[in-house]
Amino acid sequence: MAEWSSSAGSAPAFVGDDVVAVIGGEEHAHAAVARIENLPTIPSLSGLIDIILAGGSVASAPAFFVAVRSEEYWRCAIRGQMEVVIDGDERVIGTSVETWCELRVAAEAALEVRVLLVADDRWQPVSGGATRVSGLRRESPTARVPLINTSETLVGLPEPAERPPPLAPSRYDDLFGELTVARGVSAAAVADHSAEQEAPTTRDDATPEIATTDTAKGFDHSAVAVSAILCDQQHPNPPERARCWRCSAGLDSRAIVRVPRPSLGRLSLADGREIEIDRTILIGRNPRAERTDAAHLPTLVSIGSDAAGVSRTHTRIFLDGWQVLVEDLGSSFGTSLIAADGTIRRLRPGQPELVRGDSLLDLGGGSEVRIVGVP
Amino acid sequence: MTEVVRNAQPTLELVAAGSTDVGRKRSVNEDSLVADFPVFLVADGMGGHAAGDLASAAIAAQFLTLRGRHDLDPVDVVDAVLSANDAVRALGDGSDRGAGSTVSGFAVVVQGGTPRWMIFNVGDSRVYRLYDAVLEQLTVDHSAVQELIEAGRLTPEQSVSYSGRNVITRAIGAEDSAADYWLMPIVNGERLLACSDGLTKELDDAGIRAVLIGAATPQHAADELVRRAVEYGGRDNVTAVVVDVIAGGAHPDDEEPTGSPAIGGWADTQTVEMPERLDG
Numbered sequence: 001m002a003e004w005s006s007s008a009g010s011a012p013a014f015v016g017d018d019v020v021a022v023i024g025g026e027e028h029a030h031a032a033v034a035r036i037e038n039l040p041t042i043p044s045l046s047g048l049i050d051i052i053l054a055g056g057s058v059a060s061a062p063a064f065f066v067a068v069r070s071e072e073y074w075r076c077a078i079r080g081q082m083e084v085v086i087d088g089d090e091r092v093i094g095t096s097v098e099t100w101c102e103l104r105v106a107a108e109a110a111l112e113v114r115v116l117l118v119a120d121d122r123w124q125p126v127s128g129g130a131t132r133v134s135g136l137r138r139e140s141p142t143a144r145v146p147l148i149n150t151s152e153t154l155v156g157l158p159e160p161a162e163r164p165p166p167l168a169p170s171r172y173d174d175l176f177g178e179l180t181v182a183r184g185v186s187a188a189a190v191a192d193h194s195a196e197q198e199a200p201t202t203r204d205d206a207t208p209e210i211a212t213t214d215t216a217k218g219f220d221h222s223a224v225a226v227s228a229i230l231c232d233q234q235h236p237n238p239p240e241r242a243r244c245w246r247c248s249a250g251l252d253s254r255a256i257v258r259v260p261r262p263s264l265g266r267l268s269l270a271d272g273r274e275i276e277i278d279r280t281i282l283i284g285r286n287p288r289a290e291r292t293d294a295a296h297l298p299t300l301v302s303i304g305s306d307a308a309g310v311s312r313t314h315t316r317i318f319l320d321g322w323q324v325l326v327e328d329l330g331s332s333f334g335t336s337l338i339a340a341d342g343t344i345r346r347l348r349p350g351q352p353e354l355v356r357g358d359s360l361l362d363l364g365g366g367s368e369v370r371i372v373g374v375p
Numbered sequence: 376m377t378e379v380v381r382n383a384q385p386t387l388e389l390v391a392a393g394s395t396d397v398g399r400k401r402s403v404n405e406d407s408l409v410a411d412f413p414v415f416l417v418a419d420g421m422g423g424h425a426a427g428d429l430a431s432a433a434i435a436a437q438f439l440t441l442r443g444r445h446d447l448d449p450v451d452v453v454d455a456v457l458s459a460n461d462a463v464r465a466l467g468d469g470s471d472r473g474a475g476s477t478v479s480g481f482a483v484v485v486q487g488g489t490p491r492w493m494i495f496n497v498g499d500s501r502v503y504r505l506y507d508a509v510l511e512q513l514t515v516d517h518s519a520v521q522e523l524i525e526a527g528r529l530t531p532e533q534s535v536s537y538s539g540r541n542v543i544t545r546a547i548g549a550e551d552s553a554a555d556y557w558l559m560p561i562v563n564g565e566r567l568l569a570c571s572d573g574l575t576k577e578l579d580d581a582g583i584r585a586v587l588i589g590a591a592t593p594q595h596a597a598d599e600l601v602r603r604a605v606e607y608g609g610r611d612n613v614t615a616v617v618v619d620v621i622a623g624g625a626h627p628d629d630e631e632p633t634g635s636p637a638i639g640g641w642a643d644t645q646t647v648e649m650p651e652r653l654d655g
Contacts, residue, residue, distance in 0.1 A: 273487055286560040291515060291556075294453045299487070300558050
């Protein structure tokens with residue numbers, strides 16, 4: 001199990017030798033993780049999905065990723081705001097389907113599961129069992145494949161024998177057989193395309209449409225969809241709400257639809273700045289966003305230089321479905337989350353807490369940030 | 376995004392310069408550069424024959440459409456990378472040889488009224504930052520070597536002689552062209568460098584640092600980096616873009632990683648008081 005690492009987050013998850021699950025939501029997800037953890041035998045994929053659905057409808061099911069390993073491959077299912085990246089290359093995203101996507105991945109493939117917009121790139125080894133994560137990943141025991149050769153003399157030549165052969169696109173192992181090595185340097189755009197003819201070319205044709213959706217490209221935040229019910233004025237609402245959080249209209253017996261996630265409130269700063277909570281926000285005296293892709297670019301919010309107690313990158317606010325979470329990033333003076341009723345929660349570094357309604361963030365040194373308009 | 380900005384920012388003052396050389400071994404310079412506010416980048420074309428220089432030039436042309444903009448949103452930079460990719464792919468269409476290019480650089484974007492560096496990278500060109508005499512490599516190469524290092528299969532020392540060090544795993548125009556991005560404060564007194572691998576093949580970090588510290592102006596720094604790379608071998612095209620932040624960025628004090636201890640007595644008082652007040 002040492003092969004898996006996780007990025008910190010709030011989604012209940014289970015990591016076992018042959019079974020891996022990440023489930024969106026709260027109590028229900030915990031119950032599902034507990035059931036998976038206590039299974040006496042290795043379940044089937046459908047058995048795992050049954051546990052997550054827990055007798056409910058598919059439409060109301062949470063986002064999930066589950067995987068069961070047999071000798072040669074992982075059988076995986078993904079739904080909702082999660083993506084799985086296979087060998088750092090093939091992406092399947094759960095938001096583009098009505099039910100869930102199933103895929104089969106070679107057992108030796110590198111797998112990375114991310115809760116969309118939440119997972120970051122700080123990976124820690126995970127010891128196994130029940131946990132909470134925003135992402136899980138497993139390196140391939142074989143090295144990743146070099147795809148492009150910048151040396152002109154090598155461009156277009158067959159893969160040199162001394163390098164490990166590239167892994168076949170793993171979902172199609174069953175189509176091509178174990179020895180298929182689909183792409184060497186010839187697959188790269190710089191390559192001589194005449195060499196490409198020798199490689200199996202059916203891979204792209206066989207790629208299902210869902211796999212070509214790529215949230216890493218473009219800045220289209222509508223790619224992040226949530227299940228919602230709409231009021232008469234078409235305001236999206238969390239499915240469990242009885243009244244619209246914008247206009248208070250009744251929401252009885254509305255159908256659940258998938259909508260682009262709306263802004264889930266805003267930050268209100270002492271100097272009058274207002275910042276929409278529509279993606280990850282990093283707050284600090286002089287915050288930095290480390291390596292990320294286009295879909296995960298955060299908003300940086302600087303608290304003025306007079307805020308001497310605030311660390312450079314102090315607090316992270318991020319979104320998970322309809323939820324707003326806040327996490328202290330190991331700041332010198334810490335972060336406290338003060339609810340509307342006055343309850344103070346001192347955040348533990350790296351442990352996200354749910355923001356329930358309008359709240360106040362205390363960053364120390366008298367620097368405060370209001371969080372308002374959270375559904 | 377709706378944001379109300381109350382505090383007008385002081386004018387950002389940057390000085391930028393670029394330099395490039397074909398080197399000693401190649402007949403064509405396939406590198407391109409942009410050193411025009413608000414975008415600073417190098418692109419290292421490849422694919423051989425005519426395609427490489429066209430690819431890097433196409434990338435530069437896409438980013439030059441942003442020239443003079445003082446209101447770039449991160450989305451504009453992402454869009455420029457995507458457009459550059461389309462442009463380079465279009466070059467490859469209709470020829471039997473595709474085109475590709477790296478791109479590494481940084482642009483001034485504005486978030487909530489505050490200018491930031493948005494650093495971007497596809498491939499193995501690099502962005503470095505010199506601040507307070509410390510050199511920091513900001514980008515992470517998309518190269519086979521980097522992946523082997525990250526997997527613990529190669530030490531950085533071994534990588535210098537590794538036979539596959541030319542192999543990159545992402546490129547503009549290639550199948551995987553996804554860029555990595557970073558957002559950073561713009562800090563007065565810092566010096567940023569974007570360079571093609573023709574520079575880093577010939578000069579190690581210590582060599583780059585020495586020039587960046589020693590050169591009086593960005594033009595001197597860029598010229599001297601390129602001159603030395605050519606002198607030390609010039610095995611590839613060499614390109615460097617250097618930018619100094621003169622004014623209008625964050626105050627250097629804000630670069631201290633934690634709360635400023637420089638304010639007498641204040642920090643001590645706070646560390647005692649804060650937990651009591653918050654936990655109670």
